[in-house]
Amino acid sequence: MATIVDVAKRAGVSTATVSRVLNGSANVSDKTKERIMAAIEELNYNPNALGRNLRRMRTGLVLVMLPSISNSFFSQVVKGMEQTGAAQSYTTMLCTTRSNPDRERMFLNLVRNRQADGVILISSCLPAEELQSFCSQYPVVQCSEFIPGVDTPVVSIDNEQAGYDAAQYLLKLGHRHIGMIAARGTHSSDLRLTGCRRALAEYGIADCPTVYGNFTYQSGYDAAQQLLQEQPNLTALFAVSDVMACAAIRAAQDLGRRVPETFSVIGCDNIMLSYIVHPSLTTIAQPRYQLGSAAMQQLIAQIENETQESHNCIFMEHTIIGRESTAAIL
Amino acid sequence: MATIVDVAKRAGVSTATVSRVLNGSANVSDKTKERIMAAIEELNYNPNALGRNLRRMRTGLVLVMLPSISNSFFSQVVKGMEQTGAAQSYTTMLCTTRSNPDRERMFLNLVRNRQADGVILISSCLPAEELQSFCSQYPVVQCSEFIPGVDTPVVSIDNEQAGYDAAQYLLKLGHRHIGMIAARGTHSSDLRLTGCRRALAEYGIADCPTVYGNFTYQSGYDAAQQLLQEQPNLTALFAVSDVMACAAIRAAQDLGRRVPETFSVIGCDNIMLSYIVHPSLTTIAQPRYQLGSAAMQQLIAQIENETQESHNCIFMEHTIIGRESTAAIL
């Protein structure tokens, strides 16, 4: 494996000059540049990034940490990160935590060790204090799903408002008995639940029967079954994810309900499934690409400006996509 | 940021001894070890991996390159890679090419530059010659979707046989007019098409109307519509992906066909969607976790044994999951 020294020898110059060519410095004469290029070609030379990064003390790599790639919601978010990063010469790599704190720690260590310049967390599974201690030392941004009280930039939507809007949507259709499928230990779910209850309260409804799932189809199915059996008078349901909402539709159908005629369902995420499924799912959409893009911008700002006064949090607009799974109450 | 020198000074030892502690060498007395540990703690020291990797000329990182994370088929494959890698102290990171050759080259450069030890390609989009030249110099494995004629280990299924089996499945149900939704420029699709035709030929059927999609739902929908309009006598269809197969079901329904009563559909991938959709989809399942796991094993073998005589290719068993979208012809 050829090194810069080999190239320099072959071209009859110093390593400094080779380095200058490698990095596009102006002050190299055309003929030496040619000679060096030729030597690089002949030796099939590739600069060793370990040496380079050690010297520069940066890598140009940023990590995106997410629980797994099975949730297609993240696909567009990640795309926004990648493209925005690439525009500023950062390479984005994905790390799946599988919701395992030890895996998450391992990846954070890559940043500690300087194998990556920073990290965007999509759904951290670490204790707030531990995360806080990391964030105070290294560039971190939280995107979409975040842990409150940790001092990082956050890019997300107003989840409380999203929950409020979902409930409003159902209330305006005349529904007065509305349940929720939430997710335990997920901040966005907590906020949406709060928002949902606020909307119900405005209509004088105190009760919002809630069952918890864990974002899997099966958990959504089970939650909906339980909800409908315990509260047969429910006419509508809001689930904090499309997968669970789709499962809820099926569960309702299996219990003899017709969707949307006798039972309405609204989800959250606007993944492809919500469009494919029959009846198609009314859901809350987020500006996924923009979320990712903004998160990456925040991260790069942090990496490049050592100085980070106060962290700005960005909350973007969501919209409700009305489809076939919701209807006015008879 | 503290370095090993700072730690050494504080503990009153040489950097060599600190390094020994860091790397768990036996020959350090307990009391110096304690002193060093204390110093590390006090200085909040983290070893700089750039220095370490430069010296060792390895990183412990392996890359997995895939088109995007929107296809949930890959989730389990990746999990197999990650866990098998982790068991041997390799950290797996995901790189999305977005089917862009330049992005793929950028990631391959991380291996050239020694920022990663090797790479698993899931669906490369590079010309065979270019890929071949890379593979002859660096550790590479192809998994699942691969480019033929490139000299790497391959871990996949026998796609020709899968196509044959899918067609057989329909033929045994009595279907004699069978179409296909394939994907252009995808080796697995070509093989499945070949296998499908071989099965039809055994029944004396020369024709297999085929339309091409690009793995999106919309393309599958359009392909199925075209197929059914041009060949109204078709009674069954095999699509090389579940997403396109589900789209085909909907397209058939929209054209007034009833699935499976008057039209059968079989897909490929066994993603969650195929189970959720109504009617649920008969499909070809692959041992996804095992595919990923075996691919990682091959890669690590390549990284650790400089000597790589001949590359072994592993083809695993697939199975057909019979569900509601297929039925015997009336």
Add this chain to the structure above:
DNA sequence: AAATGAAATGTAAACGTTTACATTTTCTAT
């Protein structure tokens, strides 16, 4: 032809580790 300034190139010291080899210290057996 000399003086000047700009352009091109070279020298050598970093960057933070690891590790072969050398040296010192400690222990054991006599």
Add this chain to the structure above:
DNA sequence: ATAGAAAATGTAAACGTTTACATTTCATTT
């Protein structure tokens, strides 16, 4: 007490770059 072995520690040279600074070369002006 001492030789010798074993254990612990230190020294210094790598690993492959980049870059501040120094030097040389070249063109331009007088």
